[in-house]
Amino acid sequence: MLATSTVEQKRLFISKNTESQKKSKFGQFFTPARTATFLTNLFPDARGNCRLLDAGAGIGSLSAAFLERWENQKGFEFEQVDMDAFEIDDTLHIHLVQTLEKYKLNENFTLNVRGDDFIHAAVASLCGSLFSAPLPKYTHAILNPPYKKINSHSAHRLALRSVGIETVNLYSAFVALAVALAAPRGQIVAIIPRSFCNGPYYRPFRDFILEHSAIRHIHLFGSRNKTFSDDGVLQENIIIRLERDGLQDNVTVTTSADDSFADLTTHEHPFERIVLPEDSERFIHIPTSVEKNALELSPAIRYSLNDLGIKISTGPVVDFRLKEHLRDMPETGSVPLLYPAHFSGSDVTWPIEGMKKPNAIMRNAATEKWLYPNGFYCVLRRFSSKEEKRRIVASVVEPNVFGETALLGFENHLNLFHENKQSLPKALAHGLTTYLNTSAVDENFRRFNGHTQVNATDLRLMKYPSRAALIKLGDWAIQQAELTQAMIDTKLETLDA
Known part of the structure; x- marks a missing residue:
C-alpha cells in the first residue's frame, strides 16, 4: 500500500497545481x-x-x-x-x-x-x-x-x-x-x-x-x-x-x-x-x-408513442434566435412563452413578474411557425439539477391559465407531448402526466439515462400504457382533490391492459 499512497499524494498535488485549461485540453x-x-x-x-x-x-x-x-x-x-x-x-x-x-x-x-x-x-x-x-x-x-x-x-x-x-x-x-x-x-x-x-x-x-x-x-x-x-x-x-x-x-x-x-x-x-x-x-x-418494478411486471405497459398516436418534440422556441420578438411581460400582440420555471410540480404559474426569462413572445410572421394552439399538453423539463431526486417531472398545460390566447410558445428546455402539433384531449394529457410522474417510470428511466438531460429520443423509446388506459388514469387523476406520490404509484399497479 506504500506505493499506492505515494501515488495518491502525487495525484493530489499535480491535480491541485494543474490549470483547469490544461485538464480540459x-x-x-x-x-x-x-x-x-x-x-x-x-x-x-x-x-x-x-x-x-x-x-x-x-x-x-x-x-x-x-x-x-x-x-x-x-x-x-x-x-x-x-x-x-x-x-x-x-x-x-x-x-x-x-x-x-x-x-x-x-x-x-x-x-x-x-x-x-x-x-x-x-x-x-x-x-x-x-x-x-x-x-x-x-x-x-x-x-x-x-x-x-x-x-x-x-x-x-x-x-x-x-x-x-x-x-x-x-x-x-x-x-x-x-x-x-x-x-x-x-x-x-x-x-x-x-x-x-x-x-x-x-x-x-x-x-x-x-x-x-x-x-x-x-x-x-x-x-x-x-x-x-x-x-x-x-x-x-x-x-x-x-x-x-x-x-x-x-x-x-x-x-x-x-x-x-x-x-x-x-x-x-x-x-x-x-x-x-x-x-x-x-x-x-x-x-x-x-x-422488478411495476413497469416490468405490468402487462399493460407495452405500447409505443406511435401506438398511442402521440408525438414528442423538443420545445421549438430557441430564445436567442428570436430575441427581438421576446417580451418580459405579455402585451398586445404577444402570446405566452413557457419555460421550465413556469412549472412547479403539477402547477403552472404564468406570467411570473421579475423572472429572468421572458414571459411572452410576439405573434408574427417570424414566430408563427414555432407556436402551438392553446390547449392541453403534457410537458417535461429537459434538464434536472445534478442531485435532484427525480429525473422525470411532468406537468399538464391547462389552457384556461392563459385566458383567451389562441397560441402558446414552448421554449427549447421543455419536452412537449402533442398530437401532430395539436393539443391532447384533457383526460389523456392528465393520464400521461400522471403515468410519467410515477416512481417506477423515474426509476426505470434512470437505469439507462445517466445524464441530467431528458432527451425526446429517450422518451420516445419508452413503453406506455394503452391510450384507453391513460385516459382512464387521467379521469381518475382529475377527480382527486390532491395527488400524492403514494397514490399515483399505487394506482399504476391497477392499470388495465
Missing part, C-alpha cells in the same frame, strides 16, 4: 487510489503471461494498483508482465516512470512508456501499417480514458472510421480500441462516463462493444460528483468490465454511494435486463435491485 482526470484499487480487483484471477495496456496512463495510478495486486499475489500469478503505457502529455512521463520504477526491479516486468497518440498508434496497428510497430494482443487493459468530444471531420474521427469504429468522444474511442486490440478472452476494465448507455450518438459504439465483447460487470456510483471530486467533475461515471469475444451471460452490477465503496451492494442480472431484447437502440440499463 487533454480531457484527463487522474484516478483516486481507492477507485484504482477497485478497478484492479474487478479483473478475474489469472496466470500465465500478461500483456497490459494502460492508455491515457497519466501518472500511473491504475497501473500501480494493477502491479501491486500482482506483486502481492492476490489472484494474479503471472510469470511475466509486459506493459504499454500511453500518455500523450509528456510532462507527466517523469511522474509515470517514478510511479512504476519500483516494479522494474522485477526481472519479469517490462515497461514501455509511449508518448505518441494512442488512437493513431492503435489504428495503425489494426490496419497493419508498415510505418509503425504492431501492438500486441493485450490480455488486460485498464483505462481511465480522456473525456473530450471528437469533431466529426477530425483526424481522430477519420482514423477510427477506417477500423470500423464510429464514435463521438475520446473515452468511447479508447475503450473501443482497447477491445479491438484485446486477445481472445482479454479483459478490459475502464472507468468512463455513463453517457454511452443511451442516445443515438453512441449507438454505433454500443453496437461495437456488444458485438466484440461481453459485459461482465458494471459498477454504479450513487453520487454523480464524488468519483473525481478533487477535480470538480460532475459527469456521472461507471466502471465496466468487458471480455473480448466472451459469451454473454449474466451481468454483475455493484453499487456504492461514493468512491469509499463502504456500502457496496452486489446483484446479478440476466443480460435481458441490461439490454432489452426488443430495443433496437440497444440502450444499456443498469438495474439497482433484483426486484
Whole structure:
C-alpha cells in the first residue's frame, strides 16, 4: 500500500497545481487510489503471461494498483508482465516512470512508456501499417480514458472510421480500441462516463462493444460528483468490465454511494435486463435491485408513442434566435412563452413578474411557425439539477391559465407531448402526466439515462400504457382533490391492459 499512497499524494498535488485549461485540453482526470484499487480487483484471477495496456496512463495510478495486486499475489500469478503505457502529455512521463520504477526491479516486468497518440498508434496497428510497430494482443487493459468530444471531420474521427469504429468522444474511442486490440478472452476494465448507455450518438459504439465483447460487470456510483471530486467533475461515471469475444451471460452490477465503496451492494442480472431484447437502440440499463418494478411486471405497459398516436418534440422556441420578438411581460400582440420555471410540480404559474426569462413572445410572421394552439399538453423539463431526486417531472398545460390566447410558445428546455402539433384531449394529457410522474417510470428511466438531460429520443423509446388506459388514469387523476406520490404509484399497479 506504500506505493499506492505515494501515488495518491502525487495525484493530489499535480491535480491541485494543474490549470483547469490544461485538464480540459487533454480531457484527463487522474484516478483516486481507492477507485484504482477497485478497478484492479474487478479483473478475474489469472496466470500465465500478461500483456497490459494502460492508455491515457497519466501518472500511473491504475497501473500501480494493477502491479501491486500482482506483486502481492492476490489472484494474479503471472510469470511475466509486459506493459504499454500511453500518455500523450509528456510532462507527466517523469511522474509515470517514478510511479512504476519500483516494479522494474522485477526481472519479469517490462515497461514501455509511449508518448505518441494512442488512437493513431492503435489504428495503425489494426490496419497493419508498415510505418509503425504492431501492438500486441493485450490480455488486460485498464483505462481511465480522456473525456473530450471528437469533431466529426477530425483526424481522430477519420482514423477510427477506417477500423470500423464510429464514435463521438475520446473515452468511447479508447475503450473501443482497447477491445479491438484485446486477445481472445482479454479483459478490459475502464472507468468512463455513463453517457454511452443511451442516445443515438453512441449507438454505433454500443453496437461495437456488444458485438466484440461481453459485459461482465458494471459498477454504479450513487453520487454523480464524488468519483473525481478533487477535480470538480460532475459527469456521472461507471466502471465496466468487458471480455473480448466472451459469451454473454449474466451481468454483475455493484453499487456504492461514493468512491469509499463502504456500502457496496452486489446483484446479478440476466443480460435481458441490461439490454432489452426488443430495443433496437440497444440502450444499456443498469438495474439497482433484483426486484422488478411495476413497469416490468405490468402487462399493460407495452405500447409505443406511435401506438398511442402521440408525438414528442423538443420545445421549438430557441430564445436567442428570436430575441427581438421576446417580451418580459405579455402585451398586445404577444402570446405566452413557457419555460421550465413556469412549472412547479403539477402547477403552472404564468406570467411570473421579475423572472429572468421572458414571459411572452410576439405573434408574427417570424414566430408563427414555432407556436402551438392553446390547449392541453403534457410537458417535461429537459434538464434536472445534478442531485435532484427525480429525473422525470411532468406537468399538464391547462389552457384556461392563459385566458383567451389562441397560441402558446414552448421554449427549447421543455419536452412537449402533442398530437401532430395539436393539443391532447384533457383526460389523456392528465393520464400521461400522471403515468410519467410515477416512481417506477423515474426509476426505470434512470437505469439507462445517466445524464441530467431528458432527451425526446429517450422518451420516445419508452413503453406506455394503452391510450384507453391513460385516459382512464387521467379521469381518475382529475377527480382527486390532491395527488400524492403514494397514490399515483399505487394506482399504476391497477392499470388495465
